[in-house]
Every structure is written in C-alpha cells, then in structure tokens.
Amino acid sequence: MESSEQQRISRLAAVKAAFPATVPVLTGYICLGMAFGILMQTSGYGVGWALLMSVICFAGSGQFVGITLLTAAFDPIQAFLISVMINARHIFYGLSVLEKYRGLGRERAFLIFGLTDETFSLVSSLKPPEGTNRHDFYFWITFLHYLYWLTGTVLGNLAGNIITFDTTGIDFVLTALFVVLFLEQWKKKENRAAGVSGILCAVASLAGFGPENLVIPAMVLLLIVLLGGRRRLCI
Amino acid sequence: MHLGPLQSVVIILATAAGIQLTRWLPFLLFPEKKEPPRVILYLGKVLPAAMMGLLVVYCLKDVSWTAAPHGAPELLAILAVVVLHRWKGNVLLSIAGGTALYMLLVQAVFA
Structure with a gap:
C-alpha cells in the first residue's frame, strides 16, 4: 500500500516538474499544429485525415512535407525516402538517448515514437528533479508534447478560420527554445566545442547546399568534426 | 483531395514509416541488452550540444x-x-x- 502511495506521489511530482518545462512547446505545437491542420483542410483533407497523420507521424517538418506529397503524383516509395531524408537528424537523437532510455520497459516504445526535435531537446537538457522517477519525467514530457500536437492539429483543421488576431511570428517560440537549451548546454565547459561545431557545420552546409538540402550534409560534416576531434574533446 | 482515399492512406503510411524509421534506427542497431561501442557512447555525449546548435541554424535557414x-x-x-x-x-x-x-x-x- 505504502509503496503504491509513494509511487503515486512520485508520479504526481513528475507531472508537476514536466509541465512547466513543456510550456514553450505547448505554445509552439498548438500554433504549428494548427498551421498543419489548416493546410490539410485547404488541401481537401478533413479532421479525420489530419488527425490520422498527426497520430501516426508526430513530426513537424515531416508532416508539412507530407502535405506536399499528398498533393503531388502518387509515389509512395519517393514519399518514404523523402521522409527519411527530412527526418534524418532524428537518428542522432536516438544515439544521444540510448543510455537515458535504457531499461524503461513498456514506456520505451512510446518515448522512441515521440522523439521529436523538442522532446529530444528537453530530455537531453533537463535533469529529472529529485524524488521523481526519470521514466515518469520523460514519459510526461513526451506525452504532453503529443497531446499539444494533436490538439493543435484538430483545432486548426476545424476552427482555423476563427482566429482573428495576428499570430505572425509566434512560431519563433521554438527557435527561442533551442537557443535557451543551447545556452543551458553551454554552461558545461566540455559541451562548448561540440555546440560551436554544430553551429558551424550547419552554417557551412547552409552556405554550400542551400536551405532545402541543409540537414544531411550538415550531419555528415558534424560527424566528421566530432569523430576527428574525439581525442581533443577527450570525453 | 488530389489523390483518392486509398492512395492518400498509402502516402500517409509511407510518410509515417519514413519518419519513424529515423527515430527507431539507433535503438534497432544498438539493442538494450548489448553495450554500444565506445564511439557511440562518445557521440551520445557530444551530440546534444551539437544538435542544439544545428537546430538553431535550421530554424533560421529560410531567413534571407x-x-x-x-x-x-x-x-x-x-x-x-x-x-x-x-x-x-x-x-x-x-x-x-x-x-x-x-x-x-x-x-x-x-x-
């Protein structure tokens, strides 16, 4: 009895710790999710379709590209390959949380499914607070993000035309989130070389390959730099 | 709708499969029971900071x-x-x- 009561308290503490951390993502996902819902609507796909896509994909840029695939000539193989390339950066997220997500039991599949840019950023930057179970903390971050994304999708698809105030620029909330989490990583001296490498490789790739093809060359470059600097970074 | 319902479902499934493959791949390559190679553990340590830098640039990629x-x-x-x-x-x-x-x-x- 007592242990289940303790578990309940620990779980509650995990929700209380996770929710404030997800508030910027709440704003970002509701807005982006709505944008996705609206675009699906204007492409002729109602709320069931929009929700289906958000439920099984749970990805921002991936789903926006998905809309263009739905409005192009029918080519599922190309759709699959393009989706892999657009989301290739997620491979690095998995590598980074292999240890963190070890031994999480049945929640692990859901955490891997929901490893978005924002979920990865929070999970890799924040420490689960004292007295909370790390499983619960990671689970709630992922689950709340999923909930925000689905809510935004439905709202946008059903009621996108109701919004009358100007929300231009609100999507900057996610840029700001990444900047803040970059600064949090920066606090540890041993992270600085890697952080600067990330920026420089992405800028070099942007200059060389343009905004459409930025991700994969940046990842390859980053891999070369990080592996080449392994001795020097000596971790 | 530009595609029929069945074609739409196929495209949505293909998109989801592509996205999810990128999330599952590291976990499939390095299953829980086996200790990953040291180089992978090293990458796991340095990638979060590096990817945060990359994501900031990624967010700014369409700025002219x-x-x-x-x-x-x-x-x-x-x-x-x-x-x-x-x-x-x-x-x-x-x-x-x-x-x-x-x-x-x-x-x-x-x-």
Missing part, C-alpha cells in the same frame, strides 16, 4: 540575409533571448520575452 531587413528581427530576438537568459536564467521568461519581441518586430517594426 541579402534582402531587407537582413535577418534583423531574428538576430535581435535571439540577442534578447541570450541577454534575458544570462540576466535572469529563467527558461520561460527568456523564451516568452524573445518571442514577444520577435512578434513585435515582424508585425510592427519591419512589417
């Missing part, structure tokens, strides 16, 4: 630096986030402040 306002709203708002975060160290305040400034800049100042 050569045409007015030359990325000024983005740079000013990021500066605001950095200053706020150094000053107060409050994650939510830094993000809200930077976003509010950005919205003001793109809606009223550089509109």
Whole structure:
C-alpha cells in the first residue's frame, strides 16, 4: 500500500516538474499544429485525415512535407525516402538517448515514437528533479508534447478560420527554445566545442547546399568534426 | 483531395514509416541488452550540444540575409533571448520575452 502511495506521489511530482518545462512547446505545437491542420483542410483533407497523420507521424517538418506529397503524383516509395531524408537528424537523437532510455520497459516504445526535435531537446537538457522517477519525467514530457500536437492539429483543421488576431511570428517560440537549451548546454565547459561545431557545420552546409538540402550534409560534416576531434574533446 | 482515399492512406503510411524509421534506427542497431561501442557512447555525449546548435541554424535557414531587413528581427530576438537568459536564467521568461519581441518586430517594426 505504502509503496503504491509513494509511487503515486512520485508520479504526481513528475507531472508537476514536466509541465512547466513543456510550456514553450505547448505554445509552439498548438500554433504549428494548427498551421498543419489548416493546410490539410485547404488541401481537401478533413479532421479525420489530419488527425490520422498527426497520430501516426508526430513530426513537424515531416508532416508539412507530407502535405506536399499528398498533393503531388502518387509515389509512395519517393514519399518514404523523402521522409527519411527530412527526418534524418532524428537518428542522432536516438544515439544521444540510448543510455537515458535504457531499461524503461513498456514506456520505451512510446518515448522512441515521440522523439521529436523538442522532446529530444528537453530530455537531453533537463535533469529529472529529485524524488521523481526519470521514466515518469520523460514519459510526461513526451506525452504532453503529443497531446499539444494533436490538439493543435484538430483545432486548426476545424476552427482555423476563427482566429482573428495576428499570430505572425509566434512560431519563433521554438527557435527561442533551442537557443535557451543551447545556452543551458553551454554552461558545461566540455559541451562548448561540440555546440560551436554544430553551429558551424550547419552554417557551412547552409552556405554550400542551400536551405532545402541543409540537414544531411550538415550531419555528415558534424560527424566528421566530432569523430576527428574525439581525442581533443577527450570525453 | 488530389489523390483518392486509398492512395492518400498509402502516402500517409509511407510518410509515417519514413519518419519513424529515423527515430527507431539507433535503438534497432544498438539493442538494450548489448553495450554500444565506445564511439557511440562518445557521440551520445557530444551530440546534444551539437544538435542544439544545428537546430538553431535550421530554424533560421529560410531567413534571407541579402534582402531587407537582413535577418534583423531574428538576430535581435535571439540577442534578447541570450541577454534575458544570462540576466535572469529563467527558461520561460527568456523564451516568452524573445518571442514577444520577435512578434513585435515582424508585425510592427519591419512589417
């Protein structure tokens, strides 16, 4: 009895710790999710379709590209390959949380499914607070993000035309989130070389390959730099 | 709808499969029971900071630096986030402040 009561308290503490951390993502996902819902609507796909896509994909840029695939000539193989390339950066997220997500039991599949840019950023930057179970903390971050994304999708698809105030620029909330989490990583001296490498490789790739093809060359470059600097970074 | 319902379902499934493959691949390559190679553990340590830097640039990839306002709203708002975060160290305040400034800049100042 007592242990289940303790578990309940620990779980509650995990929700209380996770929710404030997800508030910027709440704003970002509701807005982006709505944008996705609206675009699906204007492409002729109602709320069931929009929700289906958000439920099984749970990805921002991936789903926006998905809309263009739905409005192009029918080519599922190309759709699959393009989706892999657009989301290739997620491979690095998995590598980074292999240890963190070890031994999480049945929640692990859901955490891997929901490893978005924002979920990865929070999970890799924040420490689960004292007295909370790390499983619960990671689970709630992922689950709340999923909930925000689905809510935004439905709202946008059903009621996108109701919004009358100007929300231009609100999507900057996610840029700001990444900047803040970059600064949090920066606090540890041993992270600085890697952080600067990330920026420089992405800028070099942007200059060389343009905004459409930025991700994969940046990842390859980053891999070369990080592996080449392994001795020097000596971790 | 440009495609029929069945074709639409196939495209949505193919998109989901592509996205999810990128999330599952590392976990499939390095299953829980086996200790991953040291080089992978090393990458796991340095990648979070590196990817945060990459994501910031990724968010700014569509800014046109050569045409007015030359990325000024983005740079000013990021500066605001950095200053706020150094000053107060409050994650939510830094993000809200930077976003509010950005919205003001793109809606009223550089509109």
